[in-house]
Every structure is written in C-alpha cells, then in structure tokens.
Amino acid sequence: MHELAIAQSIVSTVESEVRRQNLPPVIQIAVRIGALSDIVPDALIFNFEAITRDTPFEQTELLVEHVELKARCKVCNHAFEVENLFFSCPDCDSGQVELTQGEELDISYIEVADNN
Numbered sequence: 001m002h003e004l005a006i007a008q009s010i011v012s013t014v015e016s017e018v019r020r021q022n023l024p025p026v027i028q029i030a031v032r033i034g035a036l037s038d039i040v041p042d043a044l045i046f047n048f049e050a051i052t053r054d055t056p057f058e059q060t061e062l063l064v065e066h067v068e069l070k071a072r073c074k075v076c077n078h079a080f081e082v083e084n085l086f087f088s089c090p091d092c093d094s095g096q097v098e099l100t101q102g103e104e105l106d107i108s109y110i111e112v113a114d115n116n
C-alpha cells in the first residue's frame, strides 16, 4: 500500500504550488499513473479523499489517468503494448526493447476555481 505515500506527495506538491502562486481553491488534480508504477487508482483516490478531509482540498477531485505500458523494439523499431510484463518484440522476437511509457507518476494539470 504505497498509495497513501503517493497521495501525500501529490497533496504537498499541489499545496506548495498553490502557496507559491497564490492560487484560488483547487477544483481538480489530474495525475498520470504508469502501469509499471503498480498503483491502484481506486486506492489512490480513496487515500487522497481520506487525507484531504477537513482541509482546503476537501472539495478537490483527483482524476487518475492510467498509462499503458508500451515499448519499442531496438532491432526492428516496432512499437507495441507490453502485456503481462512480457518484454519481447511480437514482430521479431528480440528481447532488446526499450520502455517508451508506463513508468509515469506525474501531476498532469491542476484546475483552480475561477477568480471572477
């Protein structure tokens, strides 16, 4: 269960950004979570809601975008989706593949209340 730690780091990152830029209340936080990061989106949202209760982020919605695991073959340049952590090119069977996405753990954007 490292979702709690991730939720805490998301909140503290956004908190310091809000303070630094003096932003209005945050309505939505969108995060991109790669398949390889091994995070359960529902657990992340659950923990986020639990730690933001009775805080300025109580009304903030956390959106989790799941990023599929994708790789590219270094031999034939074929790009493919990695299934069941099977890191081998489906075209030429080469094991020389590089991961192109799936390790993400980023905040993609935050949406704040309209000041007007």
Ligand SMILES: [Zn+2]
Residues within 6 Å of the ligand: 073, 074, 075, 076, 077, 078, 089, 090, 091, 092, 093, 094
């Ligand atoms: Zn290949």
